[in-house]
Amino acid sequence: MSDSETTSKRVSSMKNGFLVLPFRQPKSKVLPSKTASYHYVYAKMHSSKNEGEQNCIFVVNLPMLANTESCKSAINAICEKYDTVSHLESLVHSDEFGLGEVDLSALTSDLMTNTEDAAEKRFTPRNTALLKFVDKASASNCLSALRKYSSASKSSIIEWEYTSPSIQTFLNYYKPLNIEYLKEDVHTHLSIFEQREQQAQEDVQSSIVDEDGFTLVVGKNTKNLNSIRKKILNRNPLLKNSGEGVEKPQTAVDKKAKRDFYRFQVRERKKQEINELLSKFKEDQERIKVMKEKKKFNPYKNSL
């Protein structure tokens, strides 16, 4: 519990520029609490060309169930300490439980994704998030306060307040969904979808005719094209390991052709058979060798 305190003095920043921000954790009634324990958040100014991600601080390892409110109050407390002001707009890309790691919708169709976003798909590693500030000044004020905080004395470390879910929170997962809400949701969603589909249809109709006079009519996600379908089916993870067994179906010509017409055919076939037999025999011998090494031939094994 106390090894970080005893072994070395506190680390205030990491080599790659991340500030180390300790937060004292509230005492727990069920855990031994001789010394205080700390949660460490790592922060760095975020630089991105993305319009929406200006004025951001990139944070790693936020405490459990952190949200905009809790971040705001922590930042305010720190800024207050160092007499500065900073306005946090929101906490973005925080996905503590990994629910949104994969956007199935975007992967199956581009119809429902917002076009602006789609162009700039971003990837946030798990356990990281962005603190988005109202303006550049706020962000840099905050960062400098954080820098001071990271090397401040132990006594000035502030306590993080957790919001604990209640039993009811967990039980609520079992509760029925509100039917009216569900109906409304389905209705709005489907009408948007239909609208977009319609739009996409029209876009295709009016799409540009290329040099050769052909009109491009299919996207990569079209449902009815056989070649694409086949390509997709090849992705089936259940068939990944069955490399063999996909044999070409016999054609009508193959069926008719005689296989023992020429003498060489018979000879070849015999040769092949013998080779097969031999290779199988060798294979079996190998297997026996392996089994022997594993002592698989002891009839007196001593277990049940």
Add this chain to the structure above:
Amino acid sequence: MTATKRDISQVLDKDEADSTQTVPKKVQNTKENQNPDSEDDNEEDEDEDEEEHTHKGKKVSSNTASYDIHVARETAELFQSNIFKLQIDELVQQVQVNDKHILKVEKFLHRLYDLIQQVPDWEQHSITDVLAYFKDKSVAIPFVDPKPAPASTNYKFNYLAPDVSLIGSFALKTGIYQPQGSSIDVLLTMPKEMFEKKDFLNLRCLHKRSVYLAYLTHHLSELLLKEGLGDLLAVEYAYFHDNPMIPILKIKCREDAPRSHELNFYKTKFSINLIVGFPYKIFESKKLLPNRNCIRIAQEDPEVPLPLTSLYNFSVLSTSTFEPYLKFLYKCKKQTESFREASILGRLWLQQRGFSSKISQSGGLGGFGNFEFTTLMAVLLNGGGENGNKILLHGFSSYQLFKGVIKYLATMDLCTEGHLQFHSDITYTSAVSKYMPEGFQTPTIFDKSTKINILSQLSVNAYNMLKMYARETLAMLNNVVQDQFANIFLTNISKSDQLKFDLCYDLKFPRNGSIESDLLSKFTAAERIKYITVENFIVHKVISVLKYALNDRISNLEVELIGHRSTFPITKRRPHAATPGHQFNFESIRVKLLINQEEAEKLITKGPKHSDSPSHEAVLFKGFWGPKSSLRRFKDGSITHCCLWTSSSSEPVISSIIPFAIHRHISENLVIDNNITKMFQSLLPLPNIAASSKTSVLNLSSFYTLKKSFDDLYKVIFQMKLPLSVKSILPVDTAFRYTSLTQPVPFAYSDPKFFQNIILEFETSQKWPDEITSLEKAKTAFLLKIEEQLSAEHGSKYKSFFTRDESIPYNLDVTTLNVLTPEGYGFKFRILTERDEVLYLRAISNARNDIKPALENTFLQFTSNYLASIRHTRTIENISHSYQFYSPVVRLFKKWLDCHLLMGHLKDELVELIAMKPFTDHYPYSMPGSVENGFLKILKFLSQWNWKDDPLILDLVKPDSAYEDQMEVSIGGSEIDSSTMKKLSEKLTLVQYKSIQSNFRNLRKNDPNGLHLQFFVASKNDPSGILYSSGIPLAIATRLTALAKVAVNLIQTHGLSKQTINLLFAPGLKDYDFVIRLKIPNKLKVSSGIITETEFKNLANADAPTEFPADLDRLSEKMDPTFHLVKYLNMKYKNSMIFSSHRYIGVNGNNEGSENVVTGLIKPMFKKQMKFKVNMDCDAKPLDAETVVLNKESIYHEIAAFSNELIGKFEIQ
């Protein structure tokens, strides 16, 4: 040894004078020893005519392709497959007796021979003189009961030097290495002059032999002392093959014997049996036929014929015929290349099944050992068909010989319908063996030359077991798909009675001896001459009582005398009672049953029909059952004598029949103990349904009630008018395949499996949205329509509501319609469209590489939940009707898994498939016929299976015993039948099996140690083998194996008892990094539908819900909040930790179902320091500017804060 040599060479002189010559010298003798062995090794499989050529080939270059081709081709023809032959070769080599050991023990045998020659002759003495002679000697005379009375014994006893020879497998060189040591049989034949013509009567010759043996023992021990061998050897009396009429002298090397002694053969583990035999043909063998009486007793009514003394007759005759049989077998061995190898196979096969040559009349599986096996093989080489046609040919390979004998045993009846007849006289060349269609109601292979039935020591009961094993082995040998070698030869199935048999009962005698005198009084003179010993008599009685009482409820049984001894010190006349004050040569009797699943649990034992004049059967029935028997009228109008039994949830019906029958017919005071079965059955959660404690474990009515309720709902929905018409409504959940841990109980909605999943499919439509969220929304729209109609038209009966479904990762828009039926069950409907699969596959194909695995997992989840579950449910439901005990066994297994916190990590389907293994693939054992048997077999399987190297391939079909019987018969039987039968069967074909194997190999190519996927479980339904097992963390997979190993080890070392069974079901929480005890405000046990154990059952369970709350929001009050807690913990710390908990809080969370436990395991990678990285995904604290370490304290605080309201205790290991 010269004598030995002489004996064998006599045979050779006559038959093969050219090939071998008499070798009286010791040196040559040992050479001879090695020669045949090495010859055998080289020649093993070649045909005689090719032998020369191959030998040369081998010498020149044994690696030439042509040689290999030759061997490969030949073995493909002569053996089932190449691999089988290679396996046999290895096995035979593995069990070879060490030549050095043979030399060592032979050295001693020579010395022993010399010593025996030094025993002085003894003149004729009367019994009084004999008794006086031995009075002051330390050696006792091992008389057979009753010992000769001095008054009525007027024949004389003497000792003349015997004729010494080696017999048995040591002489034949068919012996094998056995870890417990082997015995060498030395025959001492009493000279002819010692006998009179009528000595075979009234035990006379036996008494003469006993005195002979005692005299020899006395002098031999004195000689041993004189020669300074006293501290080298230990001698004791023993019964040859446990037969109390044949006492022998057993010589062993002492463990503490001086190592330096040149004759010390302790390490060879050999022991030497000195068997005293009678000269061949000394008595008129006709008079000793099995159907003669040779012990005369006084009888009141001289008209009544004396009882037959077949066992006595056999014991007399068989000890005079050792030599002729040795010659018979030796000749056969010489003529048949692979005889030795086949007899080794036979010996192993018998050993692994617990068979031996020991007399089976005193319990156990005896009467068929290596001698009987090789003799049968020799007999079949000389004929064996109905017309004397040869069943086996001399040129057969060892595999063919072995299979031929097994097939004969499996398919030919030697007991009731016919018997086998042969001539052991090797001089009678035209003799052929014949199958005679006349049964003697006792297993019979009759030797016309010696007038002996060589199966005399094989009881009908043991014969039935033998036949059953032969049938199973034949099926295994015929199996061309799976490799059954290990099952046939390598697995010893008699290591544990609980695995070999379904039910075991111990009959224990109270200490006061009251039962013994009672039983002894029933053991009359007539019984005595028939059974010889009271032990045999009791065994016979127990078996016949049980057979009559249980009839077709059991398929086979074995009775074993626990603590039975067959060796005793030379100072005693016979073996001591096992416990002092006890009169019998055993402590208790163990009854072991293999049950007949179809009949075992029926409540009525039907007797004969009632008639005005009582028939013989009716009298017998009434007499047997006494007050239990009653007359009942059946539906068809017939009136029949019956006994009525009651079933129970904790005990099979058989457990109430056995005590009744045993107490009534053996003794009132016997204590009958079968707590194991009771304890295991009581572990199954008892459903809160009327009379559930009186319901058999095999009763599935609670499942049927649920199905009925579903059928009603099904009709309602099918008739609805919807934009698309309903194509199918398919149940895919556990209750529909009888595998849910808790039985379905109405209104027990706390049970995690209360809502049973149903898949709804509509007719094909092109209009489903081509985007996944919209597709799910469209599905919801359909479900909303159904809900609307259901509440409009059937609102008074059915209630329904929607919930989100999280079964498919990343698809957050799945909703299900949950319907509550008026009968009190819940069903969860979800919709499957033909578009789903394409969309999930498209997602994989469009995804960037690093998230592909996640999407593949999503696809697998979808496939297993929506597609494969349909096939799985159908298959399991269908075949489980044929495997009656599957349902209770798999439910107990699930309880065990949940007890050990594993159920949350394993899919139900995977668990069910693993549990199916001992049923569909039960060889070499029989199919489980009790809860404990099935459960222990699963544990055994898990503890021994190597997932890394072996794919589990299941053939999910019904048992084929029904038609396997007709498939092959040694004599007659058409081939067409068997081939059509094979075609009709739905078993896996070789091609399918091979392709699954290749799937496995390909999988392991990329992941040789199975780090990503341990369990490969494939069947026809899922040839990929990964559908249900992908995504199981390695730690969990290895924990399952480790737990099973610990369990099996525990049972092996401490046996099954209340303590060990409790330990089996005690979770080992110490192995985790930390443990969190949770307490929830509600008690969920009763509302999970499980009866709580209190004195007043009705009171305790009165608060069980009997209806659904009017406000469906309130359903959640009785649900388990810990499930979602653990789910979120696992989601948050997915990368660095694994959390486990009881999934069935009503079953495994204390007595009330209000506690749960969460355990955490930190992945090994995160137990050490690591470089700070943005994407490290764990809560870490810095050590220096570059390295960090997992911040456990912080995580513990977070978890404590997260589970704030539920947490009771946080234990850090």
